Amino acid sequence: MNYSHAQLHEQVTTIGLGAVKSIKDINPDILFQYKIFPKHIMTFLTQWQEEDREMQPGDTIIQQVYIPPINSVSLKLIFGVRIQSIIHEAARIGFSYETLEGHAERGISTFTIEQTGEEKLIFKIHTFSKPGNIFGKLLAPVFSLPYQAYCTREALKNVQRQLYIA
Template identity: 55%
Template sequence: MHYEKDRLVEKISSIEIPTERTLEEINLDPFFDYRIFPDHILTGYPQWRDEGRTMKANDTILQQVYLPPFPKFSPKALFGVRIKDLIREENRCGFSYETLQGHVECGISYFILEEGKGKIIFKIRTFSKPGNFLTALLGPVFSAPYQTYCTKKALRNVKRILETNLSAP
């Protein structure tokens, strides 16, 4: 989808994971396999998993979203995103993706892990706007609160996954 990043709404959410370990010492495979959201909210089907390899730029992810978040009882919506960048820097790693045509949002999201003193910080940084007239109309009463809910659940999910990997030998 076409967008101008400087015209989008920016949101940053983060959570701290206490640890003395570095990012290099932690198994980040689930993170880079797009296991960001709990399965009852969103199930991702990434191109790299289907092709038996790791994530790379321009890979696509088919997102199956549950609205409301009850997989057995809720309608499912399918959306697509494309990996824009992989970020691998000293003390910082992650990836970004852009929404594809037909997504309810238009923009780019960053999923970043940063080392801090005695902690790792997981950040979700988004630049977005409604992707169509309906989401623009329903944004204040449905889309925005649901997006906030999903972001909080994603932060807690990644924290849980990393803490599990921290306790593994």
């Protein structure tokens, strides 16, 4: 999807995951199997799971988004994203993806688990985005931005529930 990175809106949201000694104490499958968004918001199909292998750059994810976020009685929108990078660092693991043509947003999202202190882990969603079409731009203040904020909060809480280490 064509866009200028300088024209994208940056947003960083985080949630604590509890006190642990090391990032190595967590199971990163939640991220790398894309179990980030609750099922009432989105279901998905990943290329790497379909091919029975690990995530790699260039892989695609087909997202089925529910509006409103009730999967049984909702409008179902289909979007695609492509894995841009995979992050395996001593204090940070995760991946980023870029939206494909036809997505409601244009931009890049990065999902990471990070060790921010001696015994503190966070889950972070770092996005650079803007509406992907004229309808998204027109609806941004009243629908798109509030819905995106809701989905981000739900994703943070969903990962926290799955990974929280007391």
